Amino acid sequence: MSTAIAHYLAEFERLAPSLPWQDSPQWQAWRQAGWDHFAAGGFPTARHEEWKYTSLAALEKLRLPCGPRAAAPLEWDTLRIRALLPEARHRLVFVDGTYQPQLSRLGPLPAGIHVQALSTQTAERSAALQAFLGTVRARTPFAALNAAFMADGVWASAEAGACLEEPLLILHVTSAGHQVHHLANVVQVAEGARLTVVEQYLGLTDAPCFLNQVTSLHLGAGAALTHLKLQQEGAGTYHIGALQAHQQRDSRLESHAFALSGVFGRNDMETVLAEPGAGVVLKGLYRVAGRELQDFHTSIRHDSPDCSSEECFKGVLEGNGRAVFNGKIRVARDAQHTVSQQTNHNLLLSDQAEVDTKPQLEIFADDVKCSHGTTVGQLDESQWFYLRSRGIGADLARALLIEAFALDIVASVPVPAVREALEQLVRSRDHV
């Protein structure tokens, strides 16, 4: 057993008795299965196809204590100025892995809409929750580790036909650092229901920490879910996220990912278009500078006919920044009339920046329309000259061109307040 695994095992043994619902044999077994699955494989290395370009060596050396930590008191006014939706009527706030009722608020919810922190679930309801968390063995190594340790997060559900017009904000703040946090969010949108969920990961510390989260999305027939995840992590944060979506007939999922800071980010996003007529839109923007890394592995499974997927990721890389994009699209044999489009565009602003981008199309059906395209380019000198020739300073001209490249991903966010806040965020990083 590697010393890293031994460290996590010791933490698991220390924490297990205090994790939620551990009096239930089902949960004990589930967590143990998560641990066993992770421990069996250990930390993936470059020999694992899925980790070929992203080294976990530095993360493996971090031996931080796991589990929630008593959070230093924070005022909403401190967080408000950084919150993506400062006026959200419905928000659940977590600080250092723990739900903070005094920072959260839930306005009156329409009939059929339920939003709660996981840690407040009774053992009885938790049984239903486990069903939505799925089989541990199907998980990525870190999602399996999450199953072992997961102690808090959000469970949001919309019953058939229910609709919440305003977005729900899930704000996770890392404040103390020197800790590993495991969070899980479960979003369930039943037949014909609609929901908008915004996950924001905000780092207030540059101290080393590791955030390992899983988000499960379940869309019933005709359901519509708009989902957004923003990573604004501190300079010392390792962020690993897994998004697992399952879509039934004619459901629509739109998921927008923004990885704007943090020393290391890895997202595995998978959606299964399980029944005919389902559609997914995945959009993403990653920015790296200094020695940061962002890695997006996406997987769209067209398991049924007449489904559509549209995927567009863009990256802006500066300094010694690195990025990885791997976009897998699998079209099953009987998934005829699949329409699938994938693009990944990268803007390299320095000679030291590096991106590895790989489309991975596996098409077993014969009547499909699938396209993909990848570009890696630099700032257009003639555009830069043109702007400067009008009197615009070199730095501002550069910032304008970076924004012009990145902002169409922001422009696709359907929630106006979030879109405007993101525009500001993308701008402010250029104007520093």
Add this chain to the structure above:
Amino acid sequence: MLIIKELHAAVGDKPILKGINLTVRAGEVHAIMGPNGSGKSTLSNVLAGRENMTVTAGSVQYLGQDLLAMEVEERARAGVFLAFQYPVEIPGVGNVYLLKAALNAQRKHRGLPELDAMEFLALVKDKMKLMEMSESMLYRAVNEGFSGGEKKRNEILQMAVLEPTLSILDETDSGLDIDALKIVANGVNSLRHPERAMILVTHYQRLLEVITPDFVHVLAGGRIVRSGGPELAHELEKQGYAWLGSEAPEGKSSAT
């Protein structure tokens, strides 16, 4: 206003300008004509500060300053404007944003207060009428999807908004139909002013029918081989550039 002395410039390691001498005073309009490959566009771009052009010898004084030592944006803020032969498309940057940022950068440089949104829009809309441009073009991305004529009009719109001291129009007439040419000429003529000067770079005489220059220079082989009044343009129109052969063999050889 502008004094160019013995200017030599190269693109890559290929010498293009081989000793340009030209003096432009306030209030004057100069036309620089010449066959393809004579160095017309290189001269325009050297004056604007394009980076892939290397000045190998000579000097350029603009309002007493060493123009060649100034950054691209400093030249613009000091009142030098290049209307591009091929205006660049910039998807994602709004036309109105560019105009406002450019105008305010220049005003700031001159110690003037920045215009607020209302004042700015009033100014721009006024100039758009002059250029017979629809307001919707303000809200499109810079030159993106514009026709050739729209791009050229957009250049002159920028010029009209920025009111440069020295305007250099690089082949502004190329690709324009006769109606668009007249609109462009109106825009340019409205900017003629005793304190401003213009350099019109063109291959053909037709622009000079609608904008009458004070001086016409013939550029060939990287040198000005003849200078004269507006009548020189008519002469060129009749005779073409072939007669240059005897006077500037290099010009002929590099003409394509």
